[in-house]
Amino acid sequence: xxxxxxxxxxxxxxxxxxxxxxxxxxxxxxxxxxxxxxxxxxxxxxxxxxxxxxxxxxxxxxxxxxxxxxxxxxxxxxxxxxxxxxxxxxxxxxxxxxxxxxxxxxxxxxxxxxxxxxxxxxxxxxxxxxxxxxxxxxxxxxxxxxxxxxxxxxxxxxxxxxxxxxxxxxxxxxxxxxxxxxxxxxxxxxxxxxxxxxxxxxxxxxxxxxxxxxxxxxxxxxxxxxxxxxxxxxxxxxxxxxxxxxxxxxxxxxxxxxxxxxxxx
Numbered sequence: 001x002x003x004x005x006x007x008x009x010x011x012x013x014x015x016x017x018x019x020x021x022x023x024x025x026x027x028x029x030x031x032x033x034x035x036x037x038x039x040x041x042x043x044x045x046x047x048x049x050x051x052x053x054x055x056x057x058x059x060x061x062x063x064x065x066x067x068x069x070x071x072x073x074x075x076x077x078x079x080x081x082x083x084x085x086x087x088x089x090x091x092x093x094x095x096x097x098x099x100x101x102x103x104x105x106x107x108x109x110x111x112x113x114x115x116x117x118x119x120x121x122x123x124x125x126x127x128x129x130x131x132x133x134x135x136x137x138x139x140x141x142x143x144x145x146x147x148x149x150x151x152x153x154x155x156x157x158x159x160x161x162x163x164x165x166x167x168x169x170x171x172x173x174x175x176x177x178x179x180x181x182x183x184x185x186x187x188x189x190x191x192x193x194x195x196x197x198x199x200x201x202x203x204x205x206x207x208x209x210x211x212x213x214x215x216x217x218x219x220x221x222x223x224x225x226x227x228x229x230x231x232x233x234x235x236x237x238x239x240x241x242x243x244x245x246x247x248x249x250x251x252x253x254x255x256x257x258x259x260x261x262x263x264x265x
Contacts (some may be wrong), residue, residue, distance in 0.1 A: 120147020
């Protein structure tokens with residue numbers, strides 16, 4: 001996007017943080033489309049240029065007995081919000097209803113959940129809110145693809161500088177992207193977490209200081225994000241990444257260059 005379009009996007013996408021609560025900017029209303037359908041996650045853009053689950057969904061629907069909007073159903077959500085927000089709780093309620101509805105429409109056949117990236121942490125947290133009796137009845141298994149259960153070190157880079165690569169700045173607008181990223185609840189939810197990340201494990205190195213999960217307060221202070229710790233405090237106890245109580249299969253990439261830490265000189 002180019003100015004002024006990117007400025008309009010930023011104004012609509014950024015979040016407000018007031019009295020310990022994240023919300024949309026005043027006047028902005030978000031709608032998540034395609035919930036419960038087969039194709040709600042096929043693309044990440046309205047122009048259908050950037051595919052997401054399209055190939056996977058098409059492959060499953062090509063199997064014998066597969067039925068549109070019945071055997072494959074998507075559950076998209078506004079990733080800017082995370083537990084314990086009211087928006088996330090509403091999503092969990094809707095997800096529970098969708099799972100139960102699918103189970104009933106398929107003659108009491110238990111459901112397989114598939115998640116990707118942040119969806120892994122979201123699904124893990126959702127499952128920990130449900131009783132074991134409910135999970136035993138409705139969930140056959142859960143397949144997590146590239147789940148960020150302990151957070152993602154890339155979020156450090158997103159907060160400190162930007163998350164955009166391989167694009168000229170006139171399009172990427174990196175400083176604007178960084179400004180917006182620092183307002184998003186989901187980014188704080190995805191920051192690396194102890195004990196998955198050790199308190200002495202350096203995530204960010206600069207000539208002046210090293211930063212770990214043990215000194216986020218200093219990181220936010222040095223970044224000039226005065227309410228950073230208050231934002232982090234709203235989500236620090238919201239994530240669950242222990243035993244989800246269902247059969248779980250984790251899939252991760254191999255031989256894919258992945259950031260372990262960042263060095264700024």
